[in-house]
Amino acid sequence: MEHPSSAGQLRDCAADIAALLPGFARLADHDAVALRMADTVACALGAEALADASHSTEGTITRMRRFARAGAGPCTIWATGEGASLDDAALRNAVAQRYLDYNDTYVGRAVTHPSDMIAALVGLAEERRAGWNRLVGAVTVAYEVLCRIADHAQLASHGFDGSTLTPIGTAAGAAWLIGLDARRTAEALCIAALDAGTLRSVRQGRLSDWKAIASGRGTVKGLFAVRMVEAGCHSPERVFEGKDGFLERISGPLAIDAGGEARLPRTLLKKYPTQIFIQGLIELAQALRPQVQASAGEVESVLIGLARQAVEMLGGAGAGQGKINRETADHSAGFAVGAILMTGRLSHDDYESLLGDPAVLSLMSNVRLEEDPEASRRFPRSFPARMTVTLSGARQLTAAQEEPSPMDRASFARKLDELWPAGRARTWPWRLSCEAPPFPG
Numbered sequence: 283m284e285h286p287s288s289a290g291q292l293r294d295c296a297a298d299i300a301a302l303l304p305g306f307a308r309l310a311d312h313d314a315v316a317l318r319m320a321d322t323v324a325c326a327l328g329a330e331a332l333a334d335a336s337h338s339t340e341g342t343i344t345r346m347r348r349f350a351r352a353g354a355g356p357c358t359i360w361a362t363g364e365g366a367s368l369d370d371a372a373l374r375n376a377v378a379q380r381y382l383d384y385n386d387t388y389v390g391r392a393v394t395h396p397s398d399m400i401a402a403l404v405g406l407a408e409e410r411r412a413g414w415n416r417l418v419g420a421v422t423v424a425y426e427v428l429c430r431i432a433d434h435a436q437l438a439s440h441g442f443d444g445s446t447l448t449p450i451g452t453a454a455g456a457a458w459l460i461g462l463d464a465r466r467t468a469e470a471l472c473i474a475a476l477d478a479g480t481l482r483s484v485r486q487g488r489l490s491d492w493k494a495i496a497s498g499r500g501t502v503k504g505l506f507a508v509r510m511v512e513a514g515c516h517s518p519e520r521v522f523e524g525k526d527g528f529l530e531r532i533s534g535p536l537a538i539d540a541g542g543e544a545r546l547p548r549t550l551l552k553k554y555p556t557q558i559f560i561q562g563l564i565e566l567a568q569a570l571r572p573q574v575q576a577s578a579g580e581v582e583s584v585l586i587g588l589a590r591q592a593v594e595m596l597g598g599a600g601a602g603q604g605k606i607n608r609e610t611a612d613h614s615a616g617f618a619v620g621a622i623l624m625t626g627r628l629s630h631d632d633y634e635s636l637l638g639d640p641a642v643l644s645l646m647s648n649v650r651l652e653e654d655p656e657a658s659r660r661f662p663r664s665f666p667a668r669m670t671v672t673l674s675g676a677r678q679l680t681a682a683q684e685e686p687s688p689m690d691r692a693s694f695a696r697k698l699d700e701l702w703p704a705g706r707a708r709t710w711p712w713r714l715s716c717e718a719p720p721f722p723g
Contacts, residue, residue, distance in 0.1 A: 294523035300467035306426040326379035330703030350374035357405040376399035376498030383612040387558040390432035402501035413716035420592035424455025429545035436534035445497035449474040452504025472517035474508035551689040559592040562686035567622035579673035587654035589661035616649035
């Protein structure tokens with residue numbers, strides 16, 4: 283059987299993306315990469331510590347410990363320092379860092395979590411004994427590919443989740459890390475795209491473990507694609523642009539180039555353990571809480587104006603209504619706003635108690651979202667929001683913002699204090715050759 287012998291015979295956007303990887307690697311900002319890696323590790327350790335504190339025999343983290351077991355292997359389980367195989371370490375660490383919904387986000391036409399790919403690339407670097415510089419380049423490549431696809435991909439309208447892009451981004455970063463040439467990189471991207479699709483049903487209805495697992499599983503698919511090509515396997519042709527290909531069935535048209543500013547520094551680090559469009563709502567609720575507390579009246583309702591896209595991603599106008607659990611709470615604007623207005627608290631370890639708080643749950647059911655046409659016009663360049671709290675007696679309190687305040691050094695230090703296990707040194711949990719960058723914070 284004949285197989286492609288040059289990238290030209292794979293002449294669709296897989297070859298175009300592969301040709302861009304060296305340019306993407308040159309965009310590497312070591313400080314920005316280190317900050318996102320540290321944030322990712324903190325999210326993973328916080329989730330693992332929360333599982334330990336619960337003493338539960340169930341829960342997503344506990345189930346992943348049973349599935350992705352530590353043992354002999356060249357890769358590190360971040361929470362324990364134990365060894366594991368590449369796939370097991372990549373999956374367990376990725377699920378842990380995703381579980382709290384506290385890791386970074388990129389907002390294009392598709393909303394993604396690029397740091398979901400970090401665990402897989404760290405594990406591959408450990409397995410292949412790569413140096414820090416190569417890892418930083420691989421993380422940069424993975425981010426740039428994923429984010430630039432997300433700028434154009436119309437995943438939701440085709441019924442697919444943002445985690446659909448993680449196999450492709452991971453394959454790009456992994457191919458760069460191990461030094462595949464352009465032809466083989468293009469084939470790896472094609473293999474990754476073949477079964478990349480994660481149905482949007484992963485986030486519909488009563489959410490399950492798979493909300494935290496889907497993207498980590500996608501990164502393992504990306505690693506698999508690269509290893510298959512490295513072993514000599516070939517991909518079908520025109521997986522992206524051909525008939526029934528990725529563009530036709532999943533993403534819609536794509537236009538990937540190396541122009542514009544680097545995407546990695548534009549990814550949003552979260553100050554609160556909630557969905558990205560809830561970050562600003564928490565700040566608005568914090569601003570109004572003193573007035574709510576000082577008022578003799580009770581809160582009757584909360585009306586929030588957001589971009590149409592944000593309203594849809596948060597579940598629609600009545601998103602505060604219906605049943606709620608830990609998996610749905612961090613995507614509930616009503617729950618977050620109710621928690622802040624009623625208690626002033628919403629850290630990663632507050633969810634269990636807040637889910638049993640009658641005042642929070644009562645207010646949650648009276649929070650409504652509506653489209654703000656001006657916010658829709660400006661999306662995704664910015665995320666303006668407004669909030670109107672109606673008190674008994676028809677008195678109203680209003681707050682608005684152009685967009686959430688960015689993560690600063692003080693906010694990041696507070697996040698580390700919240701998530702990092704007490705008594706554990708703040709250092710990288712893995713070791714690679716060459717000098718490691720200083721641990722941020």
